[in-house]
Amino acid sequence: MSEEDPKRPEVEADKPDLEGQSDDSSDEGEASGDTEMDFLRSLFSRTLGLSPGDKVLDELTLDGVARYIKSGKCKSIICMVGAGISTSAGIPDFRSPGTGLYANLQKYSLPYPEAIFQIDYFKKHPEPFFALARELYPGQFKPTVCHYFMKLLKDKGLLQRCYSQNIDTLERVAGLEGEDLIEAHGTFHTSHCVSFLCRKEFSMDWMKDKIFSEDIPKCDSCGNLVKPDIVFFGENLPARFFTSMQTDFPRCDLLVIMGTSLQVQPFASLVSKVSNSCPRLLINMEKTGQSEFGMGLFGFGGGMDFDSDKAYRDVAHISSCDDGCMALAGLLGWKKELEEMVKREHALIDSKHSKKKEKEAKQSSESTGADTGK
Secondary structure (H helix, E strand, C coil): CCCCHHHHHHHHHHHHHHHCCCHHHHHHHHHHHHHHHHHHHHHHHHHHCCCCCCCCCCCCCHHHHHHHHHCCCCCCEEEEECHHHCHHHCCCCCCCCCCCHHHHCHHHCCCCHHHHHEHHHHHHCCHHHHHHHHHHCCCCCCCCHHHHHHHHHHHCCCEEEEEECCCCCHHHHHCCCHHHEEECCEEEEEEEECCCCCCCEEEHHHHHHHHHCCCCCECCCCCCEEEEEECCECCCCCHHHHHHHHHHHHHCCEEEEECCCCCCCCHHHHHHCCCCCCCEEEEECCCCCECCHHHHHCCCCCCECCCCCCCCCEEEEECCHHHHHHHHHHHHCCHHHHHHHHHHHHHHHHHHHHHHHHHHHHHHHHHHHHHHHC
């Protein structure tokens, strides 16, 4: 035995006294802790306005959301969408490992993937962005089931607004118009000179001609670069994003979030702008937007809560956006209507593209013939 061994009996002798305390004392300690935590929750809730709202859905499932919509109590739906709603159209999202845009930019020799959308890098090295723009330029892709589901919500008078992170303009192609849409990260619809002293505006057709002729777009007034009105890292979001957000989200009675990682601010924070009673549906390939530890510790917060024992309004439907929208349409009795809309609209787009190609071929032939006759 070591020199310290004689002390062990004293320690062991102390144990029965500690363990022999009554269960009542232990229970009282736990009850006291629960009471203190309840007090803290109440204090933070009153101070920050974060107290849980009423439970609106009878079940935290897609079926529960469908029943709520069908009840007639749901009249003002906001959709928040990201790149995931366009992947089935052939446009890559940003962050998916292996297939995402950022994982496939090696050919542009960037210092880091996000640099292609950094305004300071663009001003010095615009070539990578415009090369990528040729690959992803609007007009080469058709809207997805998800885009047309939002159009269906509009047609039925249920869509308050769509807040989109996307720059592919497919919401517009699907039939959402100016007032229906907040393009939070900008659009290819218009372009401007990057000089603060100039800011001359250029049309989508002008920019398209420049991009596909492989010319770096330059302002014809001051000679500076011209950039599509998409929001780069380091730039402010459109003013309309902030003004509309203040009025739209307090009125929302169902928030539908689709195809976004909810990692980019301030867009991601929009999930916390609805009332505490507003149900929130996530249709995505994985759960995202969940409460951070600090807020989750106290059982509240603007982040999504799908799995805790305090969950009362957030629903995660894990699937592709198209499958999720079609499943919801089926539960609402709209599946056939949505399928017919997609088929009809895609046929119209194909017809327009076919006529455009025929016209271009005819013009090319006539131009060749005129040159030959000279």
